[in-house]
Structures are given as structure tokens and as C-alpha cells.
Amino acid sequence: MVSMKDIALACNVSVATVSKALNNHKDIGEETKVRIRETAKEMGYFPNSSARALRTNRSYxxxxxxxxxxxxxxxxxxxxxxxxxxxxxxxxxxxxxxxxxxxxxxxxxxxxxxxxxxxxxxxxxxxxxxxxxxxxxxxxxxxxxxxxxxxxxxxxxxxxSDNVKGISDLLHYIYDQGHRKIAYIHGQNTSVTRNRLVSFYRTAEELSLIIPDEYVVEGKYREVKHTQLVTNQVLDLPDPPTCIIFPDDLSAVGGMNAINARGLNIPQDISIVGYDGISIASRIEPKLTTIRQDTKxxxxxxxxxxxxxxxxxxxxxxxxxxxxxxxxxxxxxxxx
Amino acid sequence: MVSMKDIALACNVSVATVSKALNNHKDIGEETKVRIRETAKEMGYFPNSSARALRTNRSYxxxxxxxxxxxxxxxxxxxxxxxxxxxxxxxxxxxxxxxxxxxxxxxxxxxxxxxxxxxxxxxxxxxxxxxxxxxxxxxxxxxxxxxxxxxxxxxxxxxxSDNVKGISDLLHYIYDQGHRKIAYIHGQNTSVTRNRLVSFYRTAEELSLIIPDEYVVEGKYREVKHTQLVTNQVLDLPDPPTCIIFPDDLSAVGGMNAINARGLNIPQDISIVGYDGISIASRIEPKLTTIRQDTKxxxxxxxxxxxxxxxxxxxxxxxxxxxxxxxxxxxxxxxx
DNA sequence: TAAAGATACGAAAACGATTAAGTAATAAAA
DNA sequence: TTTTATTACTTAATCGTTTTCGTATCTTTA
Structure with missing residues (x-):
């Protein structure tokens, strides 16, 4: 590895000068800078991040x-x-x-x-x-x-991610499509889930929706098996919902399978929505209505x-x- | 940040002794080692990776x-x-x-x-x-x-990944299920694709399968849109295949959509397989037959x-x- | 012409660790 | 008892940078 020492030797200057030249300090003459920079490039010099970090206390x-x-x-x-x-x-x-x-x-x-x-x-x-x-x-x-x-x-x-607005938008959309019996299979107890739940209930109230307790059940994020179980549980209710909100797109796919297995059609017989907007959502049939989080x-x-x-x-x-x-x-x- | 110097000072030894004690060199007395290690722990010492890397030329x-x-x-x-x-x-x-x-x-x-x-x-x-x-x-x-x-x-x-065996296993399986008209939508020209293609043709020969040229077309890995296009192209053939091999699971989902859109059922009307074995494969309906690569x-x-x-x-x-x-x-x- | 300022560079310390070489003090061997 | 090993350390150099403080040279200014 070529170090500043080598460049200094080649340019007939001190190591300090090399360092300053490469870091563009103003107390080095212009032609010296150019000479040093060129030799550095020619010799294939690259700084040593460890040495730099050690001295400057900055690791980048x-x-x-x-x-x-x-x-x-x-x-x-x-x-x-x-x-x-x-x-x-x-x-x-x-x-x-x-x-x-x-x-x-x-x-x-x-x-x-x-x-x-x-x-x-x-x-x-x-x-x-x-x-x-x-x-x-x-x-x-x-x-x-x-x-x-x-x-x-x-x-x-x-x-x-704006989970409050996300859930609110979702619920408004579902409402606007004419649904009144809406279930929410939510994820485990995390701050994200709590935010979503709060938003869900608040929006429901805004819309004067009545949400029976049995419509709001805990599922698991990204878990197909468990979601199928819970989906069936919701569908088995005496008065089942016409639309289910799933915790995320992946578990929505699980829900879809449970629904299909019952011989029901999406969305004719029952509507569903996911959350996340990951690639799979747009690749399955029917395309999933969801909230795409702006990960970028x-x-x-x-x-x-x-x-x-x-x-x-x-x-x-x-x-x-x-x-x-x-x-x-x-x-x-x-x-x- | 507490350094070896601080420990040396606290223990009344030299920095070298501290270093050797912590690195368990054999020329340091047992009780000294213990004393140094304990003080190091108490003082919350952790080595500085930059200094170590600089000196030893090992960054880990x-x-x-x-x-x-x-x-x-x-x-x-x-x-x-x-x-x-x-x-x-x-x-x-x-x-x-x-x-x-x-x-x-x-x-x-x-x-x-x-x-x-x-x-x-x-x-x-x-x-x-x-x-x-x-x-x-x-x-x-x-x-x-x-x-x-x-x-x-x-x-x-x-x-x-053993693509040769993978494709061979896949083809054998499809053959064993009774399929004789098998199309292969393969990925872009990479070494992986080439290996799979060679294996595809070799296995077909072993099985005395006749693969018309129109059955082997270039698709794209992980591309839903393009795969749908190519899938339709294959299904439009005068003598369409009864099973399609897709480049990967994701594009297989694309293919599924194209097939469903035609009113065909999987697997009754046409069979498909993917490749990769990513999570989505087991989550969609019907579950995708595929090769799970042993990523672990x-x-x-x-x-x-x-x-x-x-x-x-x-x-x-x-x-x-x-x-x-x-x-x-x-x-x-x-x-x- | 002398003092002050600007310019361009160098010397040396420092960052925190490792390690070869050296040195006392003690123990074992001659 | 002297010599030799062994033990348990220390000294000091080193890794590759950055940076503070000098200093020599040259240019201004009074």
C-alpha cells in the first residue's frame, strides 16, 4: 500500500505537505498541490481510513x-x-x-x-x-x-410512516366503496399497531361506523398460517364483515388463501386490503388494495x-x- | 473514551502490559492479568478498532x-x-x-x-x-x-446453487406427473441461465422429450409485466405446452396472472413451476411447485x-x- | 532601511494500539 | 558460588494521518 510517506519521498516534500496538499489547505503553493496530487494519482494512493479515523476521531x-x-x-x-x-x-x-x-x-x-x-x-x-x-x-x-x-x-x-393517515385513508376508501361491516385484523402490540388502532377507531367514529368488538382481532405481521386461522374466525362470525383489513400485504395473502379455500371470491363475496405496498401486492390476482409506504x-x-x-x-x-x-x-x- | 493508557495509569503498569494482559500473552503474571482485566471492565474499556487495524493491518x-x-x-x-x-x-x-x-x-x-x-x-x-x-x-x-x-x-x-440438478429435478418431476409438452421461459443470458438451459436440454434428452424451439423463450428474472407478455406468446402457439417453467417465483406469479386472465385454471388447464422457493411461493394459491435454493x-x-x-x-x-x-x-x- | 506581514513549507507530537527487544529480579543448574 | 534460565515486566518504535507551531524567504509598509 502506498502511503503519504511514499508520495512525500517522490515529490521531495514532507509528509505534512502531502497531507495538506491532498486536503487542499491554503498554505500550500498551487503548483506544489498539483504536483502532489498528480503523483498521488499516478502512484495509486488512497488514504487509510483507520489512520485517519484514529487521528481525527471521525470514521465516516x-x-x-x-x-x-x-x-x-x-x-x-x-x-x-x-x-x-x-x-x-x-x-x-x-x-x-x-x-x-x-x-x-x-x-x-x-x-x-x-x-x-x-x-x-x-x-x-x-x-x-x-x-x-x-x-x-x-x-x-x-x-x-x-x-x-x-x-x-x-x-x-x-x-x-404515517400510520394514522394510512389507516384513515384506507378506511375512508373502503367506506366510500359502500362497505359498512369492516373488520380489522391488526398486528401484535407495538407502537405502530397502537397508532393504527387508534386511527382505526377514530376514523370509524368520524364515519359513524359501528365496529363490533369481534371485528377487531389480533393477528401477526407477516404470518400466513396464523392469519388464515384468524381470518376463518372472523368469517365464522354470525354476522361476518364484508371487508377485512389485514396487518400487512403478506398476511393478506394468507387471508386470501383462507377465503379462497372456503370457496368465496375476492372481491365479489368479500373484500380485503393489505398494508405496506410491497411488490407482491401488485403481483397477485386480484391486485391488492393497500397503502404503499414511501420507503424511499x-x-x-x-x-x-x-x-x-x-x-x-x-x-x-x-x-x-x-x-x-x-x-x-x-x-x-x-x-x- | 477510555483507552489502555487510562487502565495502565489506574493499574500502575505500562500500556504494553495492559495490551498483553488483555490479549492474554503468556509473559504477564496471572494476578496482574486479572487485575488489569477487572479494571478494564470496570472502566468500561473497549478497544479502538482503528488503532488496532492501523497497527496490525487487520480490520476484521x-x-x-x-x-x-x-x-x-x-x-x-x-x-x-x-x-x-x-x-x-x-x-x-x-x-x-x-x-x-x-x-x-x-x-x-x-x-x-x-x-x-x-x-x-x-x-x-x-x-x-x-x-x-x-x-x-x-x-x-x-x-x-x-x-x-x-x-x-x-x-x-x-x-x-446447483442449477443443473435443480432444473433436472424439476423437469423429472413434471415428466413424472405425465407432462410431455413442457415450455421453459428462461431468464436473461447469465451464467446461471446458461447452466439451467444446458441442464434443461440434457434432461429433456434423457427423458426423450421433444422440445420445440418455440417452447424455449427468453423472459426476464423477477419481471411481472414482461413475463405476462411472454406467457401469452407461449399460450398462443398452435400447439401450446401443458406446463411452463418460469425463471423464478416472482415471474411465475406474473405468469399466473396472465393465465388467470385468459380464464384458464392452474393446474387443471395448465401447470406451472417457479424457481427459488422464496416465501411468496408457499403463500399464493395454488401453492407454487418450485426449487427452494438453500440460501442458508x-x-x-x-x-x-x-x-x-x-x-x-x-x-x-x-x-x-x-x-x-x-x-x-x-x-x-x-x-x- | 528596518520592521511587519504574507507565503510556503517542515518538524514533531499525537491518536490508540501492538510487539520486538531489553532489563531487572528471582529461580534453577553448574 | 557463579552462571544460566525463567519470569514479569518496561521501553520505544511503529502503523498512516492530521495539525499545531515554527521558521525561512519574500514582499510591503513606514
Whole structure:
């Protein structure tokens, strides 16, 4: 590896001069700068990030904390898409992305915070984790810049999908199609779910809809089997709904199967909607009516906010960015 | 941040002693070691990876090169799953994962190799990229340990899904169900596709199947729209097939839609199969018959091989690891 | 013409760790 | 008892940068 020393030698200047030339300091003569830069390029020089980080205490490295049942949130369409957009944006600003080790069964492992310090990470994006995990809390309480996705912590930057508007839009749409008996199979008890539920009931009230308790049941996100069970349970009611809201697109597909298995047709016999707007929604038949979350904006905004927090901590306002989704009209809701 | 200096001061020893104690060198007294370790823990010490990397030239950091239409391969189910398993395994061995910046439109950007050197990456996993990209070739030709997924380079470690056996199993299965008129909508011209095609024709010959040229057409991986087009083209043939093999599960869903739109039923009127075995395959109705690629093994083996290459370059055999997939029998192929 | 300022560079310390080489002090061998 | 090993440390150099503080040379200004 060619270092500044080599360039200094080749150019007959000191290492300090090389450093300053490459960093465009103003106390180096113009022709010297040019000469040094050219030699650097010729010799194939690239800085050593470790040395630089050691000296400047800046790693230009951002941590990613994604955990799900499969250890990382990578196979989770929605979060993978947010991460993707996040990655593109931080890279534009010269940062790299490193995974925070979340392999809890390792010997000698560090906590998330310890790991972040070890790698000199300048900030962390947290998504798709159990937010009550003590290690997550340790991270959130630290002085490290942090942005969370779809979860609110006091005094911490967060980027949220607008679940309130999402559910409201969905319910309004279903109502406008003429439905009055609407069930909601919601996900497990998380802040996202709670927000959606609140919005669901509030919107129902606005619309003067009567929602029997049996119409609102807990399902599981992204679980086909369990969703089929719950769907059947709802359909077995003496007075079944004419439309079901599922926790997400994937479980909606599960619901679809349960419905088809009963010989019912979507949307003639029963209407359904999903949530997320992942690719599968538009690929199945009938196309699923759903809320497409704006993962691209979410990732970008999260990145911008985090970088701002890193680079100008004083002047950056801690806020909760809420990103609206968009209703995607498929063919899964009938007009009544 | 507390450094070795602080611990040395607190323990009344030199920094060197601290370092050796923490790294368990044998020339430090047992009680001194214990004392130092305890103080380190109490003071909340964690090593500084930059300093260590600078000095030892070992970063314990591995690069990930994943590119797809959405900039990274993250939203690609199959590859995300491989990466996930890869990540778990490298973390078990104390390595971290950093993305290689693949934002081609950045000013001042480095090539993949330059970026790897800059970050001191010790090895790279390459997947889901255009393998004829000059930058990829530069990386592959370098002295950096590299493992590729689903692509072969001379003298380079590769982990491949067994596409030959996969297609063969699939064709045998379809044949055993009584089908004789089998079409193959294959993906774009890549090495994976070529392998599958060779296997398709060879197996057809084994089975004495006659495959008219019109039955083998180029589709696109993971493209719903285009697949629908091609599917219709095949179904419009004067003598249409009774079963269609699609390039992957996602495009199979596209094909399904085209078939349904014609008023045909799967599998009564026409049978179909996919490839990949991603989650959607088992969630749609009818369940898709497909080849589930063993992404978990692929990721794990890729990690083990790469680490072996890093830690004992001399004794590590460069080889092409081939991982078998498994036929998943759904309900999308009828018995004739 | 002397003092002050500007310009262009260099010397050296520092970041936090690792490690080869050296050195006391003690134990074992001659 | 002297020599040699062994043990348990320390010293100091080093990795590749950045940055503060000098300093020599040249240009202005009084």
C-alpha cells in the first residue's frame, strides 16, 4: 500500500505537505498541490481510513441495527427497502454502512453500544428491532446520534410512516366503496399497531361506523398460517364483515388463501386490503388494495437527519419526521 | 473514551502490559492479568478498532458487494437471504460487514477495489452484480480474498446453487406427473441461465422429450409485466405446452396472472413451476411447485470459505462449492 | 532601511494500539 | 558460588494521518 510517506519521498516534500496538499489547505503553493496530487494519482494512493479515523476521531461510518426473526431485517421487504434508500443517501455524503453485530449467542460479544464505540460509528439507524430490548435502550440513551424507524423515543430523532393517515385513508376508501361491516385484523402490540388502532377507531367514529368488538382481532405481521386461522374466525362470525383489513400485504395473502379455500371470491363475496405496498401486492390476482409506504423517502430522510445530527449536532432540531404513504387501488375491494 | 493508557495509569503498569494482559500473552503474571482485566471492565474499556487495524493491518471487516436495480441487492429476496446467513456466520467469527459503496454517480468515488483498500477490508463477498463490470473484474483480479455467489471466475472461490440438478429435478418431476409438452421461459443470458438451459436440454434428452424451439423463450428474472407478455406468446402457439417453467417465483406469479386472465385454471388447464422457493411461493394459491435454493447453507459456506481464505490463504483450497436445492411440491402441477 | 506581514513549507507530537527487544529480579543448574 | 534460565515486566518504535507551531524567504509598509 502506498502511503503519504511514499508520495512525500517522490515529490521531495514532507509528509505534512502531502497531507495538506491532498486536503487542499491554503498554505500550500498551487503548483506544489498539483504536483502532489498528480503523483498521488499516478502512484495509486488512497488514504487509510483507520489512520485517519484514529487521528481525527471521525470514521465516516454509520451503524445499522436491524434484527428480526432471521437475525437481521434483511429479508423483511419493507425494512430492506428503507435501508436501501438510506444506504444510497449516506453513501452520497461519503459515509459507509456497517452492520452492528446482533448475534446474541456469541461468546465475548459486545452490546450494541459497545460495538458501535469499538468501530467508532458516528451514528446508528435502528429499525425492525424489539424496542424494549435493554441493549437497544442503552444505545438510545447514549450520546451517539441515533435515528429510529417507526418508533418514537423521547428526545430522539425518528422517521415514521404515517400510520394514522394510512389507516384513515384506507378506511375512508373502503367506506366510500359502500362497505359498512369492516373488520380489522391488526398486528401484535407495538407502537405502530397502537397508532393504527387508534386511527382505526377514530376514523370509524368520524364515519359513524359501528365496529363490533369481534371485528377487531389480533393477528401477526407477516404470518400466513396464523392469519388464515384468524381470518376463518372472523368469517365464522354470525354476522361476518364484508371487508377485512389485514396487518400487512403478506398476511393478506394468507387471508386470501383462507377465503379462497372456503370457496368465496375476492372481491365479489368479500373484500380485503393489505398494508405496506410491497411488490407482491401488485403481483397477485386480484391486485391488492393497500397503502404503499414511501420507503424511499423514509430512508432518505432518515439518512439526512442522521448526518445532520452528526455534522451539526447543535443546530439540528430533534424531530419526528412523518412520511405519508399512498393508497394503491387494486381490485380487492368491491363496490357495494 | 477510555483507552489502555487510562487502565495502565489506574493499574500502575505500562500500556504494553495492559495490551498483553488483555490479549492474554503468556509473559504477564496471572494476578496482574486479572487485575488489569477487572479494571478494564470496570472502566468500561473497549478497544479502538482503528488503532488496532492501523497497527496490525487487520480490520476484521468484510465487504459486501450487492448491486441490483435498486442500487443494492437488499430487496432481492433470494440474495438478501444468502447475505443474512453470511452475516450471521462471519459475525460468529468476529468479523463485521461493511457495504462497498456502489453509488456509481458519486463524484470523487472510488472503485470497488479502492474502496475496499481504503476501509482495509479483508475479504469481499460478491453477489447479485453484473459480473462483466470492469470494476468487478478489477476486484476479482486483485489479491483480495473474494467469494462470488452464483458466478464462476477462474481460480476464485465461488458458492453456487446447483442449477443443473435443480432444473433436472424439476423437469423429472413434471415428466413424472405425465407432462410431455413442457415450455421453459428462461431468464436473461447469465451464467446461471446458461447452466439451467444446458441442464434443461440434457434432461429433456434423457427423458426423450421433444422440445420445440418455440417452447424455449427468453423472459426476464423477477419481471411481472414482461413475463405476462411472454406467457401469452407461449399460450398462443398452435400447439401450446401443458406446463411452463418460469425463471423464478416472482415471474411465475406474473405468469399466473396472465393465465388467470385468459380464464384458464392452474393446474387443471395448465401447470406451472417457479424457481427459488422464496416465501411468496408457499403463500399464493395454488401453492407454487418450485426449487427452494438453500440460501442458508450458501451464506454459511461462503462465509466459512472466505474466512478460511483470509486466515490461512496457503492451505485453503480454491474450489467451487455447489449447494443443492430442494424440490418443493406445491399444487401448481397437475397429474395427467 | 528596518520592521511587519504574507507565503510556503517542515518538524514533531499525537491518536490508540501492538510487539520486538531489553532489563531487572528471582529461580534453577553448574 | 557463579552462571544460566525463567519470569514479569518496561521501553520505544511503529502503523498512516492530521495539525499545531515554527521558521525561512519574500514582499510591503513606514
Amino acid at each position: 461510518n454509520i451503524g445499522v441495527l436491524f434484527v428480526d426473526e432471521a437475525q437481521s431485517g434483511l429479508t423483511h421487504d419493507y425494512f430492506a427497502s428503507v435501508l436501501d434508500s438510506f444506504k444510497v443517501t449516506v453513501e452520497k455524503h461519503g459515509y459507509d454502512l456497517t452492520f452492528i453485530n446482533c448475534n446474541k449467542d456469541n461468546k465475548n460479544r459486545m452490546s450494541y453500544l459497545e460495538h458501535s464505540r469499538y468501530r467508532g460509528l458516528e451514528g446508528v439507524i435502528i429499525a425492525c428491532v424489539p424496542f424494549d430490548d435493554p441493549e437497544v435502550l442503552e444505545l438510545v440513551k447514549s450520546d451517539l446520534p441515533v435515528v429510529t424507524i417507526d418508533h418514537l423515543f423521547d428526545n430522539r430523532m425518528a422517521v415514521m 423517502s423514509m430512508g432518505r430522510r432518515a439518512a439526512e437527519k442522521l448526518i445532520s445530527l452528526i455534522e451539526k449536532p447543535k443546530s439540528t432540531l430533534i424531530e419526528h419526521v412523518v412520511i405519508e404513504g399512498k393508497l394503491i387501488e387494486g381490485k380487492s375491494v368491491s363496490k357495494r | 471487516n468484510i465487504g459486501v458487494l450487492f448491486v441490483d436495480e435498486a442500487q443494492s441487492g437488499l430487496t432481492h429476496d433470494y440474495f438478501a437471504s444468502v447475505l443474512d446467513s453470511f452475516k450471521v456466520t462471519v459475525e460468529k467469527h468476529g468479523y463485521d460487514l461493511t457495504f462497498i459503496n456502489c453509488n456509481k454517480d458519486n463524484k470523487n468515488r472510488m472503485s470497488y477495489l479502492e474502496h475496499s483498500r481504503y476501509r482495509g477490508l479483508e475479504g469481499v463477498i460478491i453477489a447479485c452484480v453484473p459480473f462483466d463490470d470492469p470494476e468487478v473484474l478489477e476486484l476479482v483480479k486483485s489479491d483480495l480474498p473474494v467469494v462470488t455467489i452464483d458466478h464462476l471466475f477462474d481460480n476464485r472461490m465461488a458458492v453456487m 447453507s450458501m451464506g454459511r459456506r461462503a462465509a466459512e470459505k472466505l474466512i478460511s481464505l483470509i486466515e490461512k490463504p496457503k492451505s485453503t483450497l480454491i474450489e467451487h462449492v455447489v449447494i443443492e436445492g430442494k424440490l418443493i411440491e406445491g399444487k401448481s402441477v397437475s397429474k395427467r
